[in-house]
Amino acid sequence: MTIWDLPKKTSGKVARFNLNMPENLKTRLNEMGFTVGQLVTCMKRTPFNGPLVIQVQDCVYSVDKQIASQIEIQS
Amino acid sequence: MKKIILVGKPNSGKSLLFNQLTGLRQHVANFPGVTVELKSGTFGDFEVVDFPGTYSLQAMSSDEIIAINQLHKALDHEDTALILCNLDATKLERSLVFALQAQALAKEHGKSVVFTLNIMDQVKRFGYDYDVEALSKVLGSPVYAISAKTLLGISEFTAALKKHAAAPEKCQVQETLLTQLSPLEAAKQIADEHGIKQELVLGNQTKLDNILLNSFFGGIIFVATMFFLFQSIFTWATPLMDLTEAGVFGVGEWVSGALPEGVVADFVNDAIFGGLGAFLVFIPQIMVLTLIIGLLEDSGYLARAALICHKPLSLFGLSGRSFIPYLSAHACAIPAIMAARTIESPRKRLVTMLTIPLMSCSARIPVYALLVAVLIPDERYLGGWVSLQGAIFFMLYFGGLVTALLVGRLLDIWIEKGEQRNDLPFILELPSYRLPHWRPLFYKTLNSGIAFVRRAGPVIFTVSLVIWVLGYFPEQGNLQSSWLASIGKLVEPVFAPLGIDWRYAVAILLSFLAREVFVGVLGTMFAIENAEENMSGLVEQMQADGFTFATGVALLAFYVIALQCVATVATLKGELGKNRYSWGIFVAYGLLAYLVSFLLYTMLS
Numbered sequence: 119m120t121i122w123d124l125p126k127k128t129s130g131k132v133a134r135f136n137l138n139m140p141e142n143l144k145t146r147l148n149e150m151g152f153t154v155g156q157l158v159t160c161m162k163r164t165p166f167n168g169p170l171v172i173q174v175q176d177c178v179y180s181v182d183k184q185i186a187s188q189i190e191i192q193s
Numbered sequence: 194m195k196k197i198i199l200v201g202k203p204n205s206g207k208s209l210l211f212n213q214l215t216g217l218r219q220h221v222a223n224f225p226g227v228t229v230e231l232k233s234g235t236f237g238d239f240e241v242v243d244f245p246g247t248y249s250l251q252a253m254s255s256d257e258i259i260a261i262n263q264l265h266k267a268l269d270h271e272d273t274a275l276i277l278c279n280l281d282a283t284k285l286e287r288s289l290v291f292a293l294q295a296q297a298l299a300k301e302h303g304k305s306v307v308f309t310l311n312i313m314d315q316v317k318r319f320g321y322d323y324d325v326e327a328l329s330k331v332l333g334s335p336v337y338a339i340s341a342k343t344l345l346g347i348s349e350f351t352a353a354l355k356k357h358a359a360a361p362e363k364c365q366v367q368e369t370l371l372t373q374l375s376p377l378e379a380a381k382q383i384a385d386e387h388g389i390k391q392e393l394v395l396g397n398q399t400k401l402d403n404i405l406l407n408s409f410f411g412g413i414i415f416v417a418t419m420f421f422l423f424q425s426i427f428t429w430a431t432p433l434m435d436l437t438e439a440g441v442f443g444v445g446e447w448v449s450g451a452l453p454e455g456v457v458a459d460f461v462n463d464a465i466f467g468g469l470g471a472f473l474v475f476i477p478q479i480m481v482l483t484l485i486i487g488l489l490e491d492s493g494y495l496a497r498a499a500l501i502c503h504k505p506l507s508l509f510g511l512s513g514r515s516f517i518p519y520l521s522a523h524a525c526a527i528p529a530i531m532a533a534r535t536i537e538s539p540r541k542r543l544v545t546m547l548t549i550p551l552m553s554c555s556a557r558i559p560v561y562a563l564l565v566a567v568l569i570p571d572e573r574y575l576g577g578w579v580s581l582q583g584a585i586f587f588m589l590y591f592g593g594l595v596t597a598l599l600v601g602r603l604l605d606i607w608i609e610k611g612e613q614r615n616d617l618p619f620i621l622e623l624p625s626y627r628l629p630h631w632r633p634l635f636y637k638t639l640n641s642g643i644a645f646v647r648r649a650g651p652v653i654f655t656v657s658l659v660i661w662v663l664g665y666f667p668e669q670g671n672l673q674s675s676w677l678a679s680i681g682k683l684v685e686p687v688f689a690p691l692g693i694d695w696r697y698a699v700a701i702l703l704s705f706l707a708r709e710v711f712v713g714v715l716g717t718m719f720a721i722e723n724a725e726e727n728m729s730g731l732v733e734q735m736q737a738d739g740f741t742f743a744t745g746v747a748l749l750a751f752y753v754i755a756l757q758c759v760a761t762v763a764t765l766k767g768e769l770g771k772n773r774y775s776w777g778i779f780v781a782y783g784l785l786a787y788l789v790s791f792l793l794y795t796m797l798s
Contacts, residue, residue, distance in 0.1 A: 142253055143618060148377060149249045149290050150620065161399065162406055168504035169513075169619065171406065176284040176384075176391040178398065180500040182507070182619040 121172060122186035124160035130191030132156045139188050151175045152189060194240045196272050197358055200264065201279030202291045203246030204493075204624035206311040208232075210279055210341040211243040212632040214351070221640050229259045236351075239274065239358050242267065248287075250294045254617045255539045264295075268302040274358045276306045282316045282323065282338070283394045283625060286384030293376035296334065296366055305361040306334040307354065314340035315625075319393040328387050333367035342630050398625050405497050415501050418494070419520055426482050426524040427555070433477030441470035459670060460661075468657035471706065472650045472760060475527045476642045482521055482528040483641035484634060486535060489517075491629035495535065496621055503619065509598045510605025512541040512619070519545070519597070522552035523590070526761045527649070530768055531641060538617045544604045546768060547778050550756045551597035553590045556708040559725065560752050561589055563712050566732045568745040593753050648767025649760060656759040660706050672717050677702065691751070691790045692744035692798065704757040711752075743797035747790035755786035 124130055132154050135144050151174035152158070161178065162171035169180040201207040212219075215234025222231045232243040244267075245260045252258040267273050276299040280288040296306045310323060329336040337353060339346040357364050371379040405411050445466025452458040489495040495514070503513030514536040522529035529549045536542035553561070565582050572581045663677040672678060681699035688698045696718040700711045712731070716724020719734040756762065756779050765775035 142251055145251055146249055146253060147620070150622075151287060153377065161402070164406070164500065164504065165408060166504050169500055169621075171402070171500070171623065173395065175286055176388075176394060177287050178395065178402070178623040180496070180503070180619075180621045180623055182503065185618045185620050 119191055120187045121158060121160070121170070121181065121189045121191055122183055124158075124170070124191070126160055126163050129157050129159040132158060133190045133192045135190070136188035147185075147189070150179065151177055158191065194235070194238070194272070195274040195358060196267070196270070197236065197239050197241045197275045197277050197354070198264070198267050198273055199241055199243045199277045199279065200291075200295050201246060201311075202248055202281065202284075202288050204622060205246065205279050205281035205284075205288055206341050207246055207279045208243065208633045209630050210309060210311060210339075211241060212636060213341050213344070213347065214241050214354075219636065221644070229256050229263075231263060237355050239355075241277075248291055250291070250298065254537075268298060268304060273304060274361045275354075275364075276304050277354070278306055278308045278334075280308055280310050282310045282312050283319075283389060285388035286380050289380035289383055290376055293379055296332070297376070300366040305357070305364045306366050307357050307364060308332060308334055308336040309350065310336055310338045311341055313338045313345055314343040315394075316389055317345075319389060321389045321393065323387060323389075328383075331369055331371065331383055331387070333369040333372075335364050394625065398623075401626050402497070402623070405494070406500065411497075411501065415498060418489070418498065419517075422482075422485050422489075422517065423520055423524070425485055426478050426521055426528060430478045430481040430524075433481070434474050437474050437477060438470055441466055441473055445470075456665075456669065459665065463665075464658050464661040467661065468654040471657045472646065472653040475525065475649075475760060476645065478525050479528040479531055479645050480638050480642050482532055484638045486517060486532055487634045487637045488629055490535065491627065491634065493624045493626040496623050499621060500623070507619070509601045510541065510544050511601055512536050512538055512545070515541065515545040518549055519552060519594075522549045522554060525554050525556070526550050526552065526758065527645070527764050530761070530764045531645065534768070537621065538619075540608060543608065543769070543774070544601050546765060547604060547774065548597040548601045550758070550761050550765075550778070550782065551593050551600065551754065553593040553753065554708075554758075556758070557589075557752055559709045560704075560711045561586060561749065563715070563728055563731065564745050564749050564752075566728065567735045567740055568742055568749075589749060589753055592750075596754060644767075645764070649763035652763035652766065653760050656763075657706060660703065664703070672699070672714070691747040691787070691794050692741060693748065697748065701751070701757070704752075705759055707760070708752065708757050741798065743794045746797055747794035750793050751786045751790040753786075754782055754789060756782040 119130070121130070132152055134154060135147070156174060159173045160170055161173050164170070167183060169182040170186055172179050172181050172186070199207060199211055211232060211234070214236045219232055219234030222233065229245055231245075233240055235241070244264055245256070247257055247260055249257075250261055250264075252261045268276075276295060278292040278295055280292055292308065299306050310325065310328070313323075316323070323338055325336050325338050335353070335357065337346060337350040339350050341347070371382065374382065405414055445462045448466070449458040449462035452461060486495065489498065495517075498516065499513030501513065502516040506513060506515050515533070517535070518529045518533040521532050526549050529552070530546050533542050533545045533549065536545055565585050569582050569585050573579065574581070660677070663680065664672055664675050666676055668674045678695070678699055681695040681702060684698050684702075685695040688694075688701070693701075696715065699718070700714040703714050704711045712724050712728065715735070716731055719731060719738070721727070721731045721734060724731045762775050762779050765778065769775055
């Protein structure tokens with residue numbers, strides 16, 4: 119299961135990143151708060167498979183499918 | 194002059210701090226082709242340089258590469274006295290991830306670091322306070338708790354900053370227990386120990402987001418906001434534009450009135466002041482739009498608006514932030530291209546900027562109005578609610594939008610092949626909602642006007658001058674026998690496949706200055722005084738002259754697509770830096786317009 123599959127108002131812990139993800143993107147996501155073991159919460163889903171609203175630690179991000187589906191979680 | 198380098202993550206109150214430190218004494222350095230801006234201003238005996246907000250020292254986009262290279266350069270420079278790291282006290286961990294990297298880098302270069310713990314007014318409102326001394330100890334550099342907005346702690350901070358900058362060796366970065374850890378781990382540890390609890394901070398934001406991002410209310414608020422924005426550039430900027438035009442015209446009349454009648458007076462009045470007016474007239478629109486987008490950005494709403502329109506626009510290679518530039522482009526392409534700066538992804542910004550000229554801007558309205566009146570009977574249906582002319586007008590606007598989206602899709606594919614896919618993914622921080630402060634907004638608005646004059650002014654002025662000379666000589670002001678008319682006759686064969694004769698060719702050529710002159714020029718050609726105000730006389734003349742339906746449709750299509758606006762090309766050139774894009778798109782839209790007009794003409798005649 120990935121962040122993209124999180125229903126609204128549910129959380130999960132980041133398990134790992136897609137193996138094909140470029141190293142610099144992984145670093146950036148880490149720096150933005152998406153670290154392995156970190157709890158992430160889906161605050162909102164938008165219509166027509168639009169971006170999700172994800173809360174990570176002290177920040178809220180909007181993340182589109184391309185990124186969200188590359189971050190695996192354990193719920 | 195010794196320099197203080199100001200760095201920090203985006204949305205951390207950094208530009209407000211910069212503005213509070215420097216006030217009016219600031220200027221902006223732009224880099225060609227990107228939207229990276231280095232703002233610098235004086236603070237006492239020092240120069241403060243504001244670096245673009247970034248999350249990381251590892252660049253992903255072309256903008257970030259430039260910003261980070263500049264930072265490295267500044268760190269190497271002997272004039273750099275101090276690195277000032279701005280932290281968002283409401284988001285300590287996120288700010289520290291970047292700040293600790295910057296601190297480590299500064300230490301490597303033997304530079305000293307001072308931290309500001311900004312946005313303390315919010316923190317206090319949440320009923321929390323920081324132990325600044327303990328934080329200083331754990332960070333190994335001085336920390337000052339301030340609010341750049343309410344000026345809390347600012348006077349102590351500025352006094353201390355002057356002292357530190359004068360003797361930076363006294364605030365060298367100290368070794369701490371955390372030095373061994375990676376910035377990520379250290380940030381986490383410090384935030385856990387000292388930082389404000391996230392539930393306190395995010396509570397209000399979540400409540401507002403539940404309304405503003407609600408599928409129903411959020412949609413209504415979005416439409417209302419965009420309506421307000423569109424109104425502001427379309428109608429509210431108009432009085433200011435009229436005033437600018439009247440002002441330039443008045444001064445021109447006054448100056449040329451003092452000269453004897455003849456070439457010199459005409460030159461001063463029409464060429465010099467006409468050329469000045471040709472670009473000064475855009476400034477009110479640019480500044481009004483910058484102000485409103487600045488308000489939306491600083492309040493935190495812009496990021497939400499981008500989220501709302503991201504999905505539909507991403508299908509065409511655009512970003513959610515392309516929406517506002519596209520909307521504004523229906524008033525004028527110039528402020529819209531400048532508004533596209535807020536698009537975070539360089540690649541999507543490029544696609545947006547290059548497709549903006551296809552939106553039907555207000556300069557096309559007189560052209561559409563004339564041609565539609567000539568071609569389409571004024572018939573009404575459904576009890577007068579639907580007018581045929583209105584429907585055609587709608588189709589013209591819609592045609593421009595559809596062409597833009599299709600071209601956007603093509604450009605997206607083409608750029609993907611042509612250039613390495615060096616771009617940011619769509620992950621956007623939704624910053625906390627805040628009441629905007631007037632200072633950064635004021636300087637942003639002022640700078641947008643200055644940047645436009647610097648970048649586009651010279652090109653627009655030169656082209657106006659050349660066109661004036663071509664239309665004036667050799668027979669002093671007689672357009673019908675001017676060099677321009679000769680050129681029109683020369684290129685007549687080129688336009689013949691569209692059913693257009695030399696008079697329309699001259700009008701098209703002159704439209705490159707500004708499309709709306711089309712009506713006036715045709716008026717001159719058909720010897721109608723004041724054709725702009727009295728269009729019906731010109732309409733009758735053109736109908737009597739055997740202007741066919743096919744020619745009219747071809748001309749309309751040409752005006753929908755062609756990039757006939759030197760100001761737009763000049764602005765694109767200024768924003769993109771690379772001539773091949775701005776002139777390339779000029780040629781490409783010209784050819785596309787020609788092709789579509791030709792096909793329509795051939796089909797209809």
